[in-house]
């Protein structure tokens with residue numbers, strides 16, 4: 001027994017009683033065979049198909065990305081050696097930042113150890129530097145953006161999800177001369193919907209606001225060069241700050257912001273979460289650069305993903321499963337109850353060798369629990385058919401609902417960054 005263990009146990013018990021205690025599957029990717037993986041249970045292992053990876057394009061196993069990481073490790077070693085200020089700045093990071101600035105058509109880019117950190121550093125520093133700044137935030141923004149806003153201490157106004165009229169209303173209440181930030185995402189990761197970017201940019205022009213977009217679930221996958229939804233819609237130059245991750249479609253690790261040289265230099269100079277933490281390891285930076293370069297030119301991964309997505313969506317609709325409306329590669333299937341959601345996930349794994357993690361509160365609002373499926377270009381036609389059959393069997397056996405009632409509670413209310421209940425993603 002450790003000190004205060006009764007408190008820790010009580011906190012865990014609360015999660016069990018609500019059916020949302022999280023269990024991580026012990027998986028080992030089968031290298032080039034991904035999405036096939038080994039699932040380890042005690043002393044045994046069996047083969048499962050992963051259907052919920054955020055390595056959306058399978059770039060984590062791409063030969064040129066793997067090779068870049070191995071070459072860099074052999075040539076220059078693994079660790080960064082310090083913060084960027086203390087001997088942690090090295091050529092692979094400089095190259096990576098150049099690649100990212102180019103990807104988004106911006107003057108500069110700054111790399112962080114994760115996308116989460118890049119949002120904390122970006123949002124909090126920009127809003128602290130701007131005098132008397134006020135932030136306008138979509139109610140479904142990611143926990144890392146909310147963390148950045150809390151960190152900044154700047155006042156914020158929350159607009160209804162993707163609601164242009166509501167945002168306009170809120171903007172019009174604040175004096176024109178006062179600096180403003182509109183913070184939103186392009187693709188929302190749990191619903192798979194896309195924000196009205198150009199409308200938000202119009203409002204930003206009208207009301208003197210800076211636009212800050214999180215393209216984490218779009219970079220690598222949308223736009224002719226993988227520059228995200230803003231690139232796809234020809235809006236790169238209308239967005240002031242584009243934030244992204246290297247850990248999802250690019251298959252590695254790290255996060256970044258891109259923007260004007262002055263803005264990026266200010267964040268570099270003032271953000272504690274940039275200054276006081278060790279830089280990204282050199283092999284990781286080299287692998288990320290290889291991945292971005294590949295996806296700027298190659299379109300087969302994006303096309304393969306879109307084909308797999310279209311096939312699966314069609315089959316699920318035909319089977320009468322409660323697909324939540326999504327116009328992207330993210331396919332959420334509505335369950336609406338934490339215990340049932342966990343049961344469905346368990347059954348898919350036990351009986352069908354299919355791994356889809358249950359998505360429960362606080363990642364999504366209570367009552368909107370779901371399975372979230374993310375097809376990659378490496379899921380075969382056969383795997384897609386098997387998945388559909390397995391889902392139908394699971395829905396029938398557990399008598400799960402076939403109509404997706406969507407009731408949305410603002411993320412700002414239910415993502416608690418206070419110690420209890422724990423926040424997760």
Ligand SMILES: *Cc1c(COP(=O)(O)O)cnc(C)c1O
Pocket residue numbers: 114115116117119142144185189214216217245246247254255
């Ligand atoms: C995953 C995620 C992040 C954080 O990115 P990491 O690189 O995983 O830290 C930021 N924003 C959104 C919307 C995300 O889903």
